[in-house]
Amino acid sequence: MQNYETVWANCLKIIKENLGPENDQVFKTWFVPIVPIQLENNILTIRVPSQFFYEWLEEHFIDLLKRTIRLQLGPNGMLKYSILMDTSIADTPITTNIPSTGRQATMNRAKDIPLVINTDDNNREIPNPFIYPGLQKLKINSQLNGNYTLENFVEGNCNRLARAAGFAVAENPGRTSFNPLLLHGGVGLGKTHLAHAIGIKTKELHPDKTVLYVTSEQFLQQYVDAVRNKNTNDFVHFYELIDFLILDDIQFWASKGTHTQEAFFHIFNYLHQRTSQIIITSDKAPANLGSLEPRLLSRLKWGLSADLGTPDAETRIAILKQKLANDGIEMPEDVIEYIAYNINTNVRELEGALVSLIAQSSLNHKQITIDLAKQMIDKFVKSTSREITIDYIQKIVCDYFKLPIESIQSTTRKREIVQARQLTMYFAKKMTKSSLAIIGLQCGNKDHATVLHACKTVANLNETDKQFHYWVDELERKIKE
Numbered sequence: 001m002q003n004y005e006t007v008w009a010n011c012l013k014i015i016k017e018n019l020g021p022e023n024d025q026v027f028k029t030w031f032v033p034i035v036p037i038q039l040e041n042n043i044l045t046i047r048v049p050s051q052f053f054y055e056w057l058e059e060h061f062i063d064l065l066k067r068t069i070r071l072q073l074g075p076n077g078m079l080k081y082s083i084l085m086d087t088s089i090a091d092t093p094i095t096t097n098i099p100s101t102g103r104q105a106t107m108n109r110a111k112d113i114p115l116v117i118n119t120d121d122n123n124r125e126i127p128n129p130f131i132y133p134g135l136q137k138l139k140i141n142s143q144l145n146g147n148y149t150l151e152n153f154v155e156g157n158c159n160r161l162a163r164a165a166g167f168a169v170a171e172n173p174g175r176t177s178f179n180p181l182l183l184h185g186g187v188g189l190g191k192t193h194l195a196h197a198i199g200i201k202t203k204e205l206h207p208d209k210t211v212l213y214v215t216s217e218q219f220l221q222q223y224v225d226a227v228r229n230k231n232t233n234d235f236v237h238f239y240e241l242i243d244f245l246i247l248d249d250i251q252f253w254a255s256k257g258t259h260t261q262e263a264f265f266h267i268f269n270y271l272h273q274r275t276s277q278i279i280i281t282s283d284k285a286p287a288n289l290g291s292l293e294p295r296l297l298s299r300l301k302w303g304l305s306a307d308l309g310t311p312d313a314e315t316r317i318a319i320l321k322q323k324l325a326n327d328g329i330e331m332p333e334d335v336i337e338y339i340a341y342n343i344n345t346n347v348r349e350l351e352g353a354l355v356s357l358i359a360q361s362s363l364n365h366k367q368i369t370i371d372l373a374k375q376m377i378d379k380f381v382k383s384t385s386r387e388i389t390i391d392y393i394q395k396i397v398c399d400y401f402k403l404p405i406e407s408i409q410s411t412t413r414k415r416e417i418v419q420a421r422q423l424t425m426y427f428a429k430k431m432t433k434s435s436l437a438i439i440g441l442q443c444g445n446k447d448h449a450t451v452l453h454a455c456k457t458v459a460n461l462n463e464t465d466k467q468f469h470y471w472v473d474e475l476e477r478k479i480k481e
């Protein structure tokens with residue numbers, strides 16, 4: 001007898017492999033939150049966080065899920081969803097059967113895959129008893145920063161899902177399953193920017209909505225003041241009139257503000273019931289917010305949690321260019337690239353480096369050159385030793401041989417390109433922690449055996465060929481520089 005947890009763990013492995021490392025974000029968002037709950041009569045039941053989530057899986061991953069289930073449970077294996085209902089804390093299963101057999105799934109699933117959804121009598125739409133006739137619409141200052149727009153928020157793999165979810169929320173506040181929308185990610189990766197941007201877009205599309213941005217720290221302070229002035233009722237009522245509430249940095253409440261969290265918990269429930277939209281940001285993933293009140297924490301898991309990752313080199317370059325364009329400043333391309341490749345921690349530092357460089361150059365009347373950038377960055381990142389990445393190595397190797405960076409990805413067998421590709425693989429193996437498989441994938445979608453072969457070839461040539469030895473030495477120095 002197979003155990004459901006093992007079966008699902010195996011499924012996850014297959015899914016992860018199929019999606020590949022470039023879709024790690026997709027994997028984290030749509031598969032990691034799934035909880036296996038039962039395996040009976042060859043039917044695996046998995047629990048998904050919301051109806052929307054289930055629909056998304058159906059629309060985008062049905063083929064993959066079918067194949068995976070078939071691999072694990074054989075041709076008669078079935079998958080059943082249980083959907084966590086939002087109306088109570090208890091799970092109320094909605095079950096949907098997807099036979100893993102059957103014809104090729106197409107988007108026209110109603111025809112091809114029998115779908116049974118038993119909604120029980122547990123209705124998600126709760127009538128709103130709180131709309132009083134003549135209730136005045138509140139006019140408040142939204143506290144939104146007009147510079148943080150969606151248009152200014154550069155899109156990359158690291159933020160695509162969060163950005164798309166944000167856009168969906170702005171179009172349809174409170175009416176998607178992204179409620180609450182939890183944006184999480186490390187410091188300086190754009191949570192606050194994106195949260196403001198979603199608020200601004202919402203106001204643009206729905207001018208009648210009352211949008212409010214507040215930091216968790218401000219909220220706590222307001223609550224403490226309200227308690228002191230004995231007007232917590234007013235405080236709570238004020239928040240209950242908001243249609244679109246953005247609460248930034250909820251991790252600030254960890255291990256403190258129990259009463260504040262309780263007040264927010266009640267406000268949250270109220271707003272959620274009347275389908276007001278709630279956006280919360282956190283620099284920790286929900287799993288690492290253990291020191292928040294458990295009741296509140298459970299609410300955060302109701303909607304969608306989307307993480308913001310570290311931008312890749314291409315996105316970093318795009319962000320720098322956009323900032324420069326906004327400020328009307330010209331900067332040589334190689335300097336931009338130099339900054340982007342050397343500062344890979346977060347966007348805030350990237351911006352900081354850019355601003356320092358501009359300040360340096362204008363204060364000292366110096367031209368912005370690579371040398372100036374180098375001096376500045378040496379000071380800037382002295383303590384944080386730079387991490388060498390595969391794309392950085394690719395860049396150094398391609399620059400050295402004056403090849404376009406895309407050539408590494410191409411399938412060409414031209415000698416000079418093959419050589420550059422092999423050198424890249426060799427240094428990636430030697431100087432990064434990446435596996436052979438990952439290196440292969442990033443160097444033109446090659447398999448691990450090819451990478452291994454490349455490493456051996458370079459090592460051999462390095463010992464036997466003078467010219468090659470020179471290249472290896474030079475490149476190694478440049479990469480470490």
Ligand code: ADP
Nearest residue numbers: 152153154187188189190191192193319347348
């Ligand atoms: P967080 O709240 O996650 O700590 P912020 O939203 O304050 O980070 O972002 C730090 C800085 O980086 C801000 O100035 C923001 O405008 C900028 N930034 C972050 N991500 C992006 C992006 N994708 N495009 C443009 N600017 C960005």
Ligand code: MG
Nearest residue numbers: 191192193248
């Ligand atoms: Mg922030």
